[in-house]
Amino acid sequence: MTDTPLYHRVCIIGLGLIGSSLLRCLMADRSLAAEVVACDRSDAVCARVAELGIADRVESDATLAVAGADLVILCTPVGAYADVAALIGPHLAPGSTLSDVGSVKQAVVRDVSPHVPDGVHFVPGHPLAGTEHSGPDAGFKELFRGRWLILTPPPGTDAEAVDRLGRLWAACGSQIEVMDASHHDQVLAITSHLPHLIAYTIVGTATDLEETTKSEVIRFSATGFRDFTRIAASDPVMWRDIFLNNREAVLEMIQRFTEDLTALQRAIRWGEGDKLFDLFTRTRAIRRSIIDAKQA
Amino acid sequence: MTDTPLYHRVCIIGLGLIGSSLLRCLMADRSLAAEVVACDRSDAVCARVAELGIADRVESDATLAVAGADLVILCTPVGAYADVAALIGPHLAPGSTLSDVGSVKQAVVRDVSPHVPDGVHFVPGHPLAGTEHSGPDAGFKELFRGRWLILTPPPGTDAEAVDRLGRLWAACGSQIEVMDASHHDQVLAITSHLPHLIAYTIVGTATDLEETTKSEVIRFSATGFRDFTRIAASDPVMWRDIFLNNREAVLEMIQRFTEDLTALQRAIRWGEGDKLFDLFTRTRAIRRSIIDAKQA
Incomplete structure (x- = not known):
């Protein structure tokens, strides 16, 4: 020193x-x-x-x-x-x-x-x-x-x-x-910006449900929803600016996400349990990788 | 006693x-x-x-x-x-x-x-x-x-x-x-089943990105993504059965969510910052309600 x-x-x-x-x-x-x-x-x-x-x-x-x-x-x-x-x-x-x-x-x-x-x-x-x-x-x-x-x-x-x-x-x-800046914006679009956008969306969707259900959403928030509300409580100005300023990468990630969600939606509609099970097993492994990388 | x-x-x-x-x-x-x-x-x-x-x-x-x-x-x-x-x-x-x-x-x-x-x-x-x-x-x-x-x-x-x-x-x-059972299934579809499905989807979307980006998704998971991986690590058999057995309510909630996400996607594409700001401010208030209801 x-x-x-x-x-x-x-x-x-x-x-x-x-x-x-x-x-x-x-x-x-x-x-x-x-x-x-x-x-x-x-x-x-x-x-x-x-x-x-x-x-x-x-x-x-x-x-x-x-x-x-x-x-x-x-x-x-x-x-x-x-x-x-x-x-x-x-x-x-x-x-x-x-x-x-x-x-x-x-x-x-x-x-x-x-x-x-x-x-x-x-x-x-x-x-x-x-x-x-x-x-x-x-x-x-x-x-x-x-x-x-x-x-x-x-x-x-x-x-x-x-x-x-x-x-x-x-x-x-x-x-x-x-x-480099462009690689940063790609990586953050998927690891941070899309998750925040999704969290904001789902909390908004729940809020828009009719009055009765809304209060129940809050009462029964402990299984899943609650984790999203924490993310969706982040600073509104900061996040508005992020989405407006990483537009291309975020739109690309929304597109990929929507395709994947649509595929799952179809699997649910047609009762294709194997497809659901396979994805859920893969995502569990990813969690394990994050714990191993000491980021959890 | x-x-x-x-x-x-x-x-x-x-x-x-x-x-x-x-x-x-x-x-x-x-x-x-x-x-x-x-x-x-x-x-x-x-x-x-x-x-x-x-x-x-x-x-x-x-x-x-x-x-x-x-x-x-x-x-x-x-x-x-x-x-x-x-x-x-x-x-x-x-x-x-x-x-x-x-x-x-x-x-x-x-x-x-x-x-x-x-x-x-x-x-x-x-x-x-x-x-x-x-x-x-x-x-x-x-x-x-x-x-x-x-x-x-x-x-x-x-x-x-x-x-x-x-x-x-x-x-x-x-x-x-x-x-009653039907009301239960509606409330849980939005508070629990949809959040889990979304979390599984986004973790899957990230996993599918090319090899380089994938390892970076794990390294840089601390801002947002990480919270989703915890939810997406839940038991695969249990969750497959939930989606197959609450099909109608889950499909309805996916539909509402997708409409809302599409509206946000459009706001980002057209640079409509006010719409983003308004939603992000509303969702922050919801978080406050959950804290007040002592479910956080």
């Missing part, structure tokens, strides 16, 4: 679940950042973060917040990135790194890159971590522990900048993986 | 997760049954239950097992009920109660009723409890604690028999609800 911290000044923009968890990590390990600056466009959120004492300095003006920072991480909903990037771009310090935590990556490159000045390293990132809770009070410093952190640096990105950012996340407990 | 147990002899047929949990409840509270008889067609399962010491007597012959019992509870997969009922029907004691724990109820009435002799009370039941694990080792006596137990006695069923069975389940920790 050297006396020089990994970064001189880190600025976190957007102080929700992820942003505030990151602040807590940085404040807990002073070898990562000599100064931690927190920024949110909401005065109420800024006041709450100041009250929680999880930043050295809180700024509601993003242009002031990023000044002099050698690492800026966008933690707002993805839909706000273009505006934030346009605002802070001219104020980013030469040689600094700009990163983010968005759940989609191609759209982030599309929206942010045009605003990144020459000499600033743009290294998009995505921590595969979260809960169904939102806001600065929902964050906790163990959130990233044992979870993946995917970095998707565009071709030609400075290797030292990528490595240094990886070391910051590793210190937060993450396992680092580097891949 | 009286000296006379609730039942003289209780016979549990089918010693998987539910059956073996029930055995453990009965053995832990001797005011429920003076004698606890366990029965399974598998000799290996019978031997394991004897080894576990969770029954007073273990029988692999169901006709011997039910002899003299004043309560018999079927805990096999629903698809085996007709055969088991035909086998044990002639051996059921006059005045005894026959019940079950199946996840569908109209089909159970259809399959079992013809084999129930006059003078035997048929009181179908369904504990809304379970895990993704199977077999006699997976059971535990706390499984039913705080969970619903739904009874669906056909019209004209002896009220005292229903009440007594409810008291047994209440002693296992369940909350008792009585409704």
